Amino acid sequence: MSLRWFADWLDTHAWSTALHESFYMYPFIETTHVLALTLFVGTLAIVDLRMLGYAYRTTPISTISQSVLPWTVVGFVIMIVTGVLLFYAIPVRTYHSVWFRIKVIMIVLAAINAVHYHYRISKNRVLWDHAPKPPRSVRLTAAASIFLWVVVIFTGRMIAYNWFDCDRPQPDWVITVAGCVIDEVATL
Amino acid sequence: MTLLDIFERLEEMWIGEAIRTSYWLFPFIEAIHLVGLALLGGTVIVVDLRLLGLTLRSRPVAQVLLNARPYFILALLTMFSTGIPLALSEMIKLYYNFSWWVKISTLGVAILFTFLVRDRIVTRHDASRVTLGALGLVSLVLWFTVAGAGRWIGFS
Numbered sequence: 096m097s098l099r100w101f102a103d104w105l106d107t108h109a110w111s112t113a114l115h116e117s118f119y120m121y122p123f124i125e126t127t128h129v130l131a132l133t134l135f136v137g138t139l140a141i142v143d144l145r146m147l148g149y150a151y152r153t154t155p156i157s158t159i160s161q162s163v164l165p166w167t168v169v170g171f172v173i174m175i176v177t178g179v180l181l182f183y184a185i186p187v188r189t190y191h192s193v194w195f196r197i198k199v200i201m202i203v204l205a206a207i208n209a210v211h212y213h214y215r216i217s218k219n220r221v222l223w224d225h226a227p228k229p230p231r232s233v234r235l236t237a238a239a240s241i242f243l244w245v246v247v248i249f250t251g252r253m254i255a256y257n258w259f260d261c262d263r264p265q266p267d268w269v270i271t272v273a274g275c276v277i278d279e280v281a282t283l
Numbered sequence: 284m285t286l287l288d289i290f291e292r293l294e295e296m297w298i299g300e301a302i303r304t305s306y307w308l309f310p311f312i313e314a315i316h317l318v319g320l321a322l323l324g325g326t327v328i329v330v331d332l333r334l335l336g337l338t339l340r341s342r343p344v345a346q347v348l349l350n351a352r353p354y355f356i357l358a359l360l361t362m363f364s365t366g367i368p369l370a371l372s373e374m375i376k377l378y379y380n381f382s383w384w385v386k387i388s389t390l391g392v393a394i395l396f397t398f399l400v401r402d403r404i405v406t407r408h409d410a411s412r413v414t415l416g417a418l419g420l421v422s423l424v425l426w427f428t429v430a431g432a433g434r435w436i437g438f439s
Contacts, residue, residue, distance in 0.1 A: 122438040129434050130427060132317065133324020140325045144354065151350045154342055162339045163329060245318050252314040258306075 097274060102190035105183055114184040121184055128177040135170030136244045138163050146237035148228030155224045156233075191273045193259040198250040205243040212236040287378055294374035302372035309372060312365045319361030320430060326355035327397075327426045334405070334419030336412070344415060345406050352402070359394075382439045386432035393425035 105111055114120055144150040145159045182189050189195050216232050223229045259265065261275035270277070293299070302308045332338040333347040370377060377383040401418045404410050410418075 122435070126431055126434045126438075129317070129320070130324075130430050132321045133328060133427075133430065136321035137323070137325020137328055140322055140354075141329050141351070150354060151347075153346075154339075154350075158339070158341060162341075166328070166332065166338060244321075248317050248321060249314045252317055253310060256310055 099187075099190060099274070099276070102186040105186035108183075111183050111186060114180065121181075124177050124180050124184075128174065128181060131170050131173035131177065132248065133170075135167060135174050136248065138167045138170060139244065140241060142167065143237040143240050146229055147234050148226075152227035156229065157220060157224050188260065189254065191261050191275060192254050193269060193273050194250045194253040194256075196272065198247055198254070201243050201247045201250065205240060205247065208236055208239050208243065212240075287375075290374040290378045293371055296371055298368055299371035299374065302368060309369065312369055316362065316365040316369060319358050319365060320433075322354060323358035323362060324426070324430065326351040326358060327422060330355075330405075331419035331423045334401075334415040334422075336416065343408075345408060348402060348405050355397075377436070380436055380439055382432045382435040386429055386436065389425060389428045389432060393422070393429055396425055397422060 114124075141150065142159055142163055145152075145154065145156055151159055212233075216236055223233065228234075257263065259269050259273055261270070261273055261279065265273070265275065269275070302312070329338065330348050330351050333340075333342070333344055339347050370383075401422050404414065404418060
């Protein structure tokens with residue numbers, strides 16, 4: 096069962112086409128998406144660097160989290176809203192994008208990592224809240240967070256390039272991973 | 284020799300040539316540039332929001348700044364070491380690109396402002412809250428202009 100029907104349905108919307116073809120709106124939304132990276136990944140990096148014991152070592156982890164993470168959330172909301180609009184503007188191609196698919200998987204993994212930290216690892220935070228260098232498990236989630244979001248930035252940037260698009264000749268593995276519809280490929 | 288001649292010479296250098304003839308190099312360097320942007324933005328934002336009294340209010344401004352500074356400099360170095368090769372690959376396009384000129388001139392102002400004005404005043408510990416807030420606001424406007432104009436290079 097593929098979600099292609101959903102992308103096709105979005106593609107029939109007049110607003111989707113209008114957004115894709117708009118002279119200023121699309122670049123404006125994409126620029127907002129990129130600039131919000133600073134607020135989202137940038138401020139999250141500050142929290143992760145604290146958890147790694149690399150920055151703000153004399154500030155309790157709870158202080159950094161409570162004070163900085165609300166801004167991270169603001170950045171995340173902007174990322175999601177602009178990201179959904181960017182998908183809405185170009186639904187079918189993005190749905191088949193190998194890069195977009197990797198990106199979504201990485202976001203899911205990053206979310207699991209965040210939930211795991213929030214509900215498991217941070218349970219005994221009082222024991223290491225003031226530690227300049229927190230325990231290994233804490234540092235590992237912080238490192239995983241940085242790694243996953245860096246991959247998200249990488250794959251996100253690559254969506255713009257058409258190397259693996261279904262309308263070009265592709266090796267079998269790309270056709271599989273991208274979920275290209277063979278009949279469509281043959282007619283192009 | 285005109286400025287355009289200099290830009291043409293720079294574009295002819297091997298490094299720009301290598302990036303232009305490669306399939307992957309430009310996107311790859313560009314992606315690292317974006318990772319650098321995230322870190323640069325984060326280190327700028329956390330300090331400026333503190334100056335505006337919007338985060339880490341229980342911590343002294345100088346402490347917030349000095350802890351972020353090594354990562355701000357690391358991010359700046361990442362931006363330069365990726366941004367210069369990217370620029371060298373398309374100097375003539377950039378010569379005619381208004382967004383790039385906005386970005387580069389604002390970048391110069393932002394760097395000077397950050398190191399010579401903002402950081403000096405903040406680490407002197409005697410500035411008023413209004414002064415600190417103004418420094419944070421100016422810094423945010425400058426750096427977001429650099430980033431926004433930078434993204435717009437690709438659209439114009």
